[in-house]
Amino acid sequence: MCCLAGYSKGQMKIQQMAFVLIAIVIFFAMVAIVYFSIRVSNIRESAVLLREEEAKELVRKLAGTPEFMSTECANCIDLDKIFILKDKKSYDEFWDLKYLAVEIIYPVREEECDNANYPDCRRVTLIEEDDIGIPYSAFVSVCRWDSDRYIKCELGKIYASGEGIE
Amino acid sequence: MKNKKGIEFSFAWMFSIIVGAVIIFLAIYGATRLVRTERAVSEAEVAKQLEILLNPVETSIEEGKISRISFVDETRLYNNCRAEGTFGVQRIRTSTKSGIGDEWSPPGVAATMFNKYIFSSEIIQGEEIEIFSKPFNMPFKVADVLVVWSDQKEYCFVEPPSNIEEEIKSLKPKGLNVTSDKDDCKEGSVVVCFTTSGCDVDVSMITKSVTKNGESVRFDDSFDDSLLYGAIFADVELYECQLKRLMKRASELSLAYRDKSGVLSREGCSTNLEADLVGLANAGLEIEDSFDLGPIVNMAKSLEVRNDVLSCRLF
Numbered sequence: 061m062c063c064l065a066g067y068s069k070g071q072m073k074i075q076q077m078a079f080v081l082i083a084i085v086i087f088f089a090m091v092a093i094v095y096f097s098i099r100v101s102n103i104r105e106s107a108v109l110l111r112e113e114e115a116k117e118l119v120r121k122l123a124g125t126p127e128f129m130s131t132e133c134a135n136c137i138d139l140d141k142i143f144i145l146k147d148k149k150s151y152d153e154f155w156d157l158k159y160l161a162v163e164i165i166y167p168v169r170e171e172e173c174d175n176a177n178y179p180d181c182r183r184v185t186l187i188e189e190d191d192i193g194i195p196y197s198a199f200v201s202v203c204r205w206d207s208d209r210y211i212k213c214e215l216g217k218i219y220a221s222g223e224g225i226e
Numbered sequence: 227m228k229n230k231k232g233i234e235f236s237f238a239w240m241f242s243i244i245v246g247a248v249i250i251f252l253a254i255y256g257a258t259r260l261v262r263t264e265r266a267v268s269e270a271e272v273a274k275q276l277e278i279l280l281n282p283v284e285t286s287i288e289e290g291k292i293s294r295i296s297f298v299d300e301t302r303l304y305n306n307c308r309a310e311g312t313f314g315v316q317r318i319r320t321s322t323k324s325g326i327g328d329e330w331s332p333p334g335v336a337a338t339m340f341n342k343y344i345f346s347s348e349i350i351q352g353e354e355i356e357i358f359s360k361p362f363n364m365p366f367k368v369a370d371v372l373v374v375w376s377d378q379k380e381y382c383f384v385e386p387p388s389n390i391e392e393e394i395k396s397l398k399p400k401g402l403n404v405t406s407d408k409d410d411c412k413e414g415s416v417v418v419c420f421t422t423s424g425c426d427v428d429v430s431m432i433t434k435s436v437t438k439n440g441e442s443v444r445f446d447d448s449f450d451d452s453l454l455y456g457a458i459f460a461d462v463e464l465y466e467c468q469l470k471r472l473m474k475r476a477s478e479l480s481l482a483y484r485d486k487s488g489v490l491s492r493e494g495c496s497t498n499l500e501a502d503l504v505g506l507a508n509a510g511l512e513i514e515d516s517f518d519l520g521p522i523v524n525m526a527k528s529l530e531v532r533n534d535v536l537s538c539r540l541f
Binding site for chain 1: 490
């Protein structure tokens with residue numbers, strides 16, 4: 061026992077126990093870190109899924125909301141109203157979405173709608189933030205008053221994407 | 227001879243007992259905190275799922291719709307309304323009954339909605355909730371009024387107007403019965419009287435008011451009877467708050483219709499309703515409580531008449 065000459069047997073045991081305790085604490089800390097990282101990622105994932113689910117449900121019902129609906133036919137949307145909402149800052153957070161747009165898919169046109177080209181345009185984007193993911197879509201009839209004083213309806217789509225987790 | 231043998235209580239023993247106790251305490255404390263956090267996460271998820279489920283229950287072209295949502299366990303919904311901001315805000319928090327720890331966990335993180343209007347008591351408790359959706363028009367569609375009650379509560383409508391009676395009989399909402407005599411109401415049910423007074427809820431179709439617990443609110447049924455249901459089922463404070471929020475949305479929609487009128491004018495069809503729409507928008511923002519409804523309703527009625535005769539109607 062040349063090397064342990066300076067220590068008593070009891071001190072050795074205490075040191076051993078201290079090392080075991082430190083090892084146990086480190087082990088549990090690592091288990092806790094792994095558990096919490098998995099749990100946080102699961103919560104994040106479920107939050108994203110819930111947001112997407114919300115966007116999916118919302119896109120189905122948007123045609124019936126007062127801001128979108130046209131009184132001329134069931135499940136038609138009013139392009140004039142949507143074009144007006146584009147510039148309304150008060151509606152920025154109203155739907156809790158990352159992306160919301162209405163597109164006329166037939167007849168085929170190209171540009172985003174603005175005051176200069178409306179109504180001869182393709183898309184009215186109401187909300188567009190970064191990282192929108194893949195938006196959900198639903199077919200709708202897009203109607204508006206024509207200059208010939210009749211309701212003109214065209215084939216369109218509503219796109220919506222849920223808000224991601226920052 | 228006296229036996230002097232005893233247990234040797236060395237430092238190693240004392241050390242391991244103290245450290246063991248600390249570890250066990252930390253483990254129990256950690257587990258308790260973990261359970262509490264998990265319950266809060268679960269409550270937040272339930273509230274968000276409920277928010278999502280409230281989208282398909284809204285009406286599109288229907289005049290009324292009944293939906294039912296079931297929970298896994300008995301759940302409390304905390305209905306909270308704030309009228310501040312452009313549209314006000316609807317918050318829903320949930321708390322689920324549990325066999326471990328406290329019977330009811332503290333309410334979780336709220337699901338926040340700007341486009342929902344829930345008319346109910348402040349706390350709804352049950353395993354199943356009934357949702358009666360009714361469109362609210364003023365004079366255009368403003369929103370859906372969602373009247374919510376649980377399977378633990380029953381309502382008994384005594385001698386309601388014929389249109390209400392027909393609607394209830396056709397939609398058959400659970401826990402909502404119609405009778406001609408209040409003695410026929412089930413014991414424990416909330417008795418709602420339309421032609422007599424002295425019931426749990428008294429409705430006057432003449433003064434357009436609903437009285438309960440000594441407090442009265444006003445409703446209007448010129449365009450639809452959504453506010454009548456809202457006034458019967460909601461707590462007074464919640465009703466007034468949701469009404470303010472509905473008026474704020476009506477105000478924003480009025481401004482949207484005013485702008486639409488400008489678009490139609492460019493297309494060669496002038497409506498001349500801009501001033502009336504701005505008037506309605508301002509009146510909607512100025513409402514203090516349900517007793518201020520009268521002038522707004524009159525403005526809305528006049529707007530409806532003028533809109534109906536237009537060749538290019540705004541709404």
